[in-house]
Amino acid sequence: MRRWVCTILLPVVGLVPVGALELKTPAGTITLRQRTAEGTTWVCASQLAEALHGTFARDAVSAYPVLTLSGHRILISTATPVASIDGNLIHLSHIPKENGGCLWLPEEFLTSALSKALGGGVRVVDSAPTERPSMSGPLAAPAEGRMAERVGVDLAVGADYARVTLTGEGLSHAQLRQEGQELVVLLARGSFAETHREVGKGILEKLNAQGATLRLALGAGFERFETLKLLKPERLVILLKGKEQTVAAPPSPIQQPAPPGGEGATQVPSAPPVRTQAFDVIAIDPGHGGTDTGALGPDGLEEKDLTLAIATKFASDLEKQGLKAVLTRTSDVTVPLQQRTALANFNQADLFISIHINSAPTAKAHGTETYYLSKQATDLWSSQLADKENAAGGTESSAPAGGLNLVLWDLAQTSHIVESAALAETIQDEFNTLLGTQNRGVRQAPFVVLEGAQMPAVLVEVAFLSNPSEAKKLSESTFQDQVANALTQAVLRFKARYENPNLAAPQP
Incomplete structure (x- = not known):
């Protein structure tokens, strides 16, 4: 039986x-x-x-x-x-x-x-070696008696790229290959710090790192990838290029449930939030792009090209200072206004700086203006400028129409308003000192591109493309370098203030 x-x-x-x-x-x-x-x-x-x-x-x-x-x-x-x-x-x-x-x-x-x-x-x-899944070709085993280090995974996302940076020992022996709509990285030794990210749509949709394997789920907008190996520390950079990358915008504060025990009460911020010492991620937004040219100047100059050139130099300067720069775009593509701050939020940026070039009906207007968010504009000029920039982006304000929603929206936006004002003042100071441009002052206006930012956020109008003298400067690489340097110095001053709260803050 x-x-x-x-x-x-x-x-x-x-x-x-x-x-x-x-x-x-x-x-x-x-x-x-x-x-x-x-x-x-x-x-x-x-x-x-x-x-x-x-x-x-x-x-x-x-x-x-x-x-x-x-x-x-x-x-x-x-x-x-x-x-x-x-x-x-x-x-x-x-x-x-x-x-x-x-x-x-x-x-x-x-x-x-x-x-x-x-x-x-x-x-x-790791406290012990980890067994490795197999791929084509033999893999080197961990050295005897040596503890395998976790490999860090860092992600940066813009409208036309996604950048994955791996940091840790042994990356020179890692294998990378494309399997259909996935890129797969397999470590020869060590293991990844476990990471699971839902990215969005377009170039990269998901990132999953577990054990010795990293998988990148590619989207319909993916076109190609490039790799770069760096030393001191050992890093492998995977750059995914493509188009129409979007990330999910986080829910607005008025949609989020109250924490347990809070009985739905909303606390009014009496002071700006205290930032951490790890001030290391700056979101840079080159204004306009794609079909949205922005302001037009003499000899075919277009605002979208100038903002990208300055933003690229600015990002390079920040990286040299040990900071991580995340661009909302790296090429001539259209990026909806609200996706720009959504990208900054997704990348958990500490600051959001949107770069623009000004224009006026008169050729005499000149100088630099720096803005931070407010429903009420400082003056008629600020209001008209905000209307022009918002219309160019093709997006309406996300502010609720009225009642309790309007009050809650106000509270959400004012959580960083003091720090945004201080950042704007710091940037304005640097432009006045280093560039010798006319100080047109720090202003407030309801820019849609600043609305969704969950960090201090400003918009900089560098100079006037409608002014022949400033238009000539803007087209010169040397002047663009000066602008990038002024922005970098402003960020470093702002960073120093966070790391040492006893430093005097600029008064907006």
Whole structure:
């Protein structure tokens, strides 16, 4: 008689302990207990706080867990995959979990949120070698007795490109190939910091990094890719080129549910949000592009070309200073106004700077103007300029029409208004000093391109294309270099103020 043996496999609920994890931080190297679940590594929040000489408690209003590290307050949601550092939102791939008396934090919290709180890079080191999936060709095995380092994954997205930068040891031996609508990177040793990103539509739709494999899901707008290998530190840059990349705009504050315990109350910001020391991502928006030429000048000069030339030089200068620059476009393409700030938000930029060239009915108008957002324009000229720029972008304002929605919209926009004003004043100072252009002042106007920004945001009208003398300067590479340098110096001054709050701030 045949005997049947029935084996019932029960799902394992919770987290499985696997050993210790070594974490390299700006404060030194620490060792933490780690567990694995859902394909990623988790660490205990209270142990992390103790190791970094911080505190772990509960928020009195929302009851959410709070980590305080190096003077920065990290509020952690246990309902959605987000955390906030001093009021600035950080998106995670996993929801932090409470289990066995600990709040367990996923690995991406360590490499993203913790890096910002500590003001520098945080790296995770594997406690044991990881088995590798096979691809064509043999792969080198990890060196005996050597711990494999996590390879960091950084993503930057614009309207006509997506840039993936991998940082870590052993990338020179990594394999990269295209498999249909996917690009696949396989490490010879080490493993990726687990990352899952829903990007949007166009060139790149999804990014998934787990174990030794990174997969990039390509969209209908993808055209080609290029790679670049860099040293000190070892990096592999994958540049995807194409068209019509879009990212999902985050919901407006009026659509977001109130946190638990808040009873739907909205708090009025009494001061600008405190920024973290990890001030390192600048979103640069070259105005106009594609079918939208912007202002027209003599000898065929077009605003869209000049703004892109200046923005490219500005980005290069920032990169030389160790900052990450993200351009909303790198070529002559059309980008809807609201997608420009959506791209800045997606890239978690610390500043948003939109570059434009001015024009006036009279050839005598000259000088630089810097704007920050307001529903009410400073004067008639500012109002007319905003109307012109908004019409060129073909997008209407996203501000609600009235009532409670209007009040909430006001509160959302004023969260960065003080810092935007200070940034505008800093930029204006640099232009006056370095370029000797007429100071036309810092102004306010309802520019649609600034509305959705979740960071300090300004619009700079560099000079007048309608003025023959300034038009000639704008066409010269040397003057464009000066403009880029003035913008870079303004950003560095603004960054220094964040890193040292005792520095005097410019008064708007």
